[in-house]
Amino acid sequence: MSNETPATDQAEAAPERAVQHAFVLKEADTYIVMDGHGDVGSGVDGLFHHDTRMLSAFVLRLNGSRPSLLSSGVSRDNVYFTANLTNRPLPVLGSTSTPQGVIHLERKRFLWDARMFERLRLVNYSDQPARAPLGLRFAADFRDMFEVRGQVRPQRGEFGTPELAARGIVLRYRGLDAVLRSACIDFSEPPQRLDADGAAFEVTLAARGAWALYIEVGTEPAAAGAERFREAGVLARWRMRARQRRGSRLLASGRLFQSWLERSRADLALLTTDMATGPYPYAGIPWFSTPFGRDAIVTAFQTLWIDPMLALGVLKFLAARQAHQTSSFRDAEPGKIMHETRKGEMAAVDELPFGQYYGGVDTTPLFVALAGAYMQRTGDGAAIEGIWPALVAACEWMERNMARHPGGLLAYQRGERSGLANQGWKDSHDSIFHADGRSPEGPIALVEVQGYAAAALLAMAQLAELRGDDRAAHWRQRSAEVAEAVERQFWLPEQQFYALAVDGENRPCAVRSSNPGHLLFTGVPKPEHATAVTQQLLSPAFESGWGIRTLPLEAARFNPMSYHNGSVWPHDVALCAAGMAHYGERDGVVRILDNLFEAAAYFGMRLPELFCGFERQPGHSPVAYPVACLPQAWAAGSVFMLLQACLGLRVDGIRREVEIVHPRLPTDIDHLRLLDLQVGDGRVNLHFQRIEKERVVVVARSRPGGPAVNVKLRV
Structure with a gap:
């Protein structure tokens, strides 16, 4: 970042x-x-x-x-x-x-x-x-x-x-x-x-x-x-201890793995600030110890299954700072969700636009998608009602934006040179390019952002149906149209992969990257396309042995020591793994978790913001990126998203049920306990036990005296 x-x-x-x-x-x-x-x-x-x-x-x-x-x-x-x-x-x-x-x-x-x-x-x-x-x-x-x-x-x-x-x-x-x-x-x-x-x-x-x-x-x-x-x-x-004790507890049989869980939880507590709107995770130290929109939303997604209160704090804070005016200097338009806020002197005198800056094309759809996921996780309709006007305004901004792009896609182009040139999560100046290395002309539509938009519009349709809003059909239709546009405009048949982006002339940036892993997370790709993407992300071209690189070896701008063009970002790896798990992949997800766990051991159980993407060599440690933030919120949250992907666990607070599909445990972890998991108005303890190499059984116990939680297991 x-x-x-x-x-x-x-x-x-x-x-x-x-x-x-x-x-x-x-x-x-x-x-x-x-x-x-x-x-x-x-x-x-x-x-x-x-x-x-x-x-x-x-x-x-x-x-x-x-x-x-x-x-x-x-x-x-x-x-x-x-x-x-x-x-x-x-x-x-x-x-x-x-x-x-x-x-x-x-x-x-x-x-x-x-x-x-x-x-x-x-x-x-x-x-x-x-x-x-x-x-x-x-x-x-x-x-x-x-x-x-x-x-x-x-x-x-x-x-x-x-x-x-x-x-x-x-x-x-x-x-x-x-x-x-x-x-x-x-x-x-x-x-x-x-x-x-x-x-x-x-x-x-x-x-x-x-x-x-x-x-x-x-x-x-x-x-x-x-x-x-x-x-x-x-x-x-x-x-600090009050922050760490919020939500469910995880107890693993492996002491080193448990240390990783505890260190990650402690780092999230360190970075979380208690706002008037609730807890909010600051992005990272030293460079980004301030509220960022994208980072906080991703962190909230990572921990939603064990600590939904963090997501609620993020939603309320960002809703209160939604843009209501147009400013090219701040890349602000009515309905956009904040990218970043700063309190220093340079921001106060507008030497830089980051006092309250909106130059993130993905933050707005992610905000809406998180609201839908929070509602599904908790059934907290009152919270959604409180931010409903912000959700509607966010969707209206998305639709206005898509109407301006020749392909009907959600795209970005900075208003002034003081703003960010690239406005997705890979926001360094050289991170988006064509296959021959040329920089594209804007407005630029990133592949994963279209997935976020489709997920956001579908979430709005579902929320609208719950509250009896007649706009539900429109949002559901728009979601389907965006998903169809992804397959039509981004799929590269010769590569069996999705393009990194589509430029302002509606030409694809035919570059393989980790970004389509995020697309898997949204559930947009067709199953056969998802399988092709998964196989390639797990191949040596992407998988360094420590985690998935942002770019494969053949990319024109590949550099394992760069910020975004060949490095390994734990949050990126986790989103890719969660996307694979969405389509049923388990072996690859376990391997990814094992590799990142071993990398964490070399970093003192504290994963940095990113590290270099050199291929793993026997007896050698992962290569640090010298100015990476440490700790970083979405790096700390990665272990929880990866673990959820391995367990195949989904919580439905509306129906008061937990669904567990083909659960797997990390290698060398024989049992895992998930304690005090809140599901609607009930609570349940889950015990995952390995009985064979790839077979895991689950024992569930609802809290005595409280409403029963329905646990569905599919193995």
């Missing part, structure tokens, strides 16, 4: 340390990117709030040098970062030096209520007293996220004069948007030296003695101390 910056721009702005080697914390609209020492000081590092870097440097030194790193990590619930450090030789009172490794320095940090809380704790394990001079260098450049990513601005705002106090300092910047932004750094103890560049503490440790310092960084001054640290930490952990 390059969104507003092409992959080439990201490479030029590459940080000194690859993103996958960073540590991150997030809470609401605040997040921090740091190294293993807990230092902020290179590349994309920083403490960010509302798309602005509040701290660009925060570097700790012990006696003027960097402490030795023993270990560091983020807690399993993604709340606390802890670094364990020790001294190099230090001067001892009345002696020459302290032996290395006798002073333990712990940095413990978390975020809460738009603030960073940190505790520095030193313990002297020597039988001699020691001096431990601590120095903290800090800086606040107040750069917009787009500047951090490499955007050059002709003009910036003005920095204010630092304001010093006995136990803190305030750094300020007034942007071109006239907003005064402040970074307030406060200490529980008065430093011996404090100025605009840093603070120094002359710490004397008794033999076997200890010392602690509490630090807070926020937009307002505070009285940092132990009590505030403890209270805020309890609240941060409680809120």
Whole structure:
């Protein structure tokens, strides 16, 4: 997901340390990117709030040098970062030096209520007293996220004069948007030296003695101390755990696979922000820690079967931000659903259109399709009634758009050069092309977007029938027409595959790609065409051994190190697998899940936004893409969509039933329990047990005292 910056721009702005080697914390609209020492000081590092870097440097030194790193990590619930450090030789009172490794320095940090809380704790394990001079260098450049990513601005705002106090300092910047932004750094103890560049503490440790310092960084001054640290930490952990406990629970027999499930659930909780409209998953850290439309909808689809509340939060948030006016600068038209929103200075002064931007052709049909899937999953007619005007407006926009394309297709063409050139999920500048490598002229109709449109219109027809709306027949007919247009205009008989896109002159971009895998997910292709696409996506041309590449080896722009032209995106892989499962494929889906699971193991059970599409080699790990977001919401959600595809499970909340068709379990997983699955007003536990290599039995138990859930099993 390059969104507003092409992959080439990201490479030029590459940080000194690859993103996958960073540590991150997030809470609401605040997040921090740091190294293993807990230092902020290179590349994309920083403490960010509302798309602005509040701290660009925060570097700790012990006696003027960097402490030795023993270990560091983020807690399993993604709340606390802890670094364990020790001294190099230090001067001892009345002696020459302290032996290395006798002073333990712990940095413990978390975020809460738009603030960073940190505790520095030193313990002297020597039988001699020691001096431990601590120095903290800090800086606040107040750069917009787009500047951090490499955007050059002709003009910036003005920095204010630092304001010093006995136990803190305030750094300020007034942007071109006239907003005064402040970074307030406060200490529980008065430093011996404090100025605009840093603070120094002359710490004397008794033999076997200890010392602690509490630090807070926020937009307002505070009285940092132990009590505030403890209270805020309890609240941060409680809120994070509440997010993780929402929905059903999954328990697998394999410990490593269970670790992947838990890590993915924890990452989704980390990225989810509690809005007034409900929970909303931000796209990813560091580049996209903000609401995106497409990413959130796909994440909601991935987790809909186990946590429908996330989908409801996404639907309500996006409905409230639907476009009502036309703006070529923001690629907005009445009825369109938001692609992205930003809160930084550059967006506020319209240097870029992303304050509230609508340049995504697929977000609007996906929004409608998600509403239909949510209704089927939950039977929550009241929620659908609440967003019904937004759904109608979205369909009206789709039909107006299709009327403008010569082939009657849903297409995009940016309004101004400041917008995205390509407006599907592969939105980097070079991701859509003809077979000979030429870039197509717009408006461009992507193959998967037609599937989304057909699914959206069919969903609207079904929703309209439930509420007695006489427009149901029209939407059902329009859905059938779009599905027919896909077969007529995109199918390539000689390749037995669908074209990537159709250009503004109604010519197909005869390129094989992973995009038709999404088309399978919508159920649009004819069965024989679906079989042909599935076989090719599972072939070595696409399947790298770690996952399905976005392009096959023969494509004119194939590059396994590119952003969209040959890399592996976990969410893309999951959608392809879900599409295959829709048409009955199981062996290939299990193999895809196994491969991505093995890739996750190399990435510490946290799948990145994408990784390189090199062919798997024995004894080698997957190759990381250096500036991929980590964590990324739809990468974290991929395991749940893949698992649902293997299980062949579908929940119908309207009929209060669960259908399970030809269930399979991942290799080496002998049993899986799905606990507290809500189905309408009933709840059920499901136990999947392998009894033969490819045979799985299911035991279902409805919650005692509640309404029975009907479980249909087809093996």
